Amino acid sequence: MTDQTPSAPTPPPLPPQSAAEAARGADPDDTGVPTVRGEAADVGKGFFAALFDLSFRTFITRRLASVFYFVGLIAIAIGFIVYFVGGIMGAVSIMWFDVGAGISGLVATIIVVPVLTFLAIIMLRFIIEAVVALIAIAENTERTAQHTRR
Numbered sequence: 001m002t003d004q005t006p007s008a009p010t011p012p013p014l015p016p017q018s019a020a021e022a023a024r025g026a027d028p029d030d031t032g033v034p035t036v037r038g039e040a041a042d043v044g045k046g047f048f049a050a051l052f053d054l055s056f057r058t059f060i061t062r063r064l065a066s067v068f069y070f071v072g073l074i075a076i077a078i079g080f081i082v083y084f085v086g087g088i089m090g091a092v093s094i095m096w097f098d099v100g101a102g103i104s105g106l107v108a109t110i111i112v113v114p115v116l117t118f119l120a121i122i123m124l125r126f127i128i129e130a131v132v133a134l135i136a137i138a139e140n141t142e143r144t145a146q147h148t149r150r
Contacts, residue, residue: 080117
């Protein structure tokens with residue numbers, strides 16, 4: 001029988017420069033990803049140009065999210081005032097005929113209307129955040145697709 005001892009594997013070849021030399025000469029911001037050009041770079045183009053972009057390549061939802069939120073808050077505040085004042089006035093008017101029903105209507109208005117208003121604000125915020133996140137995913141997917149085409 002022959003003695004077959006495994007020989008040590010040969011090490012892989014060394015790179016042409018040391019790691020320290022490569023780190024000194026490297027650009028710290030160079031990720032190897034090409035810069036964005038073309039339609040994805042049009043993120044900052046004018047609002048009206050984006051508004052009338054018939055190909056829907058430019059999203060305006062992220063720019064208008066704060067406006068939608070502000071308008072939604074105003075609508076919720078108007079609804080709160082209308083239902084709160086209407087509930088109190090209705091409860092006071094019922095008190096002339098039935099004191100118990102008037103007091104329970106007053107208590108219900110004071111508790112239910114603010115709670116529903118708070119829930120409406122939370123729902124408005126969730127919906128706007130979900131839409132903005134969906135648009136961000138679409139923008140990032142478009143950028144990724146452009147980088148993989150090259």
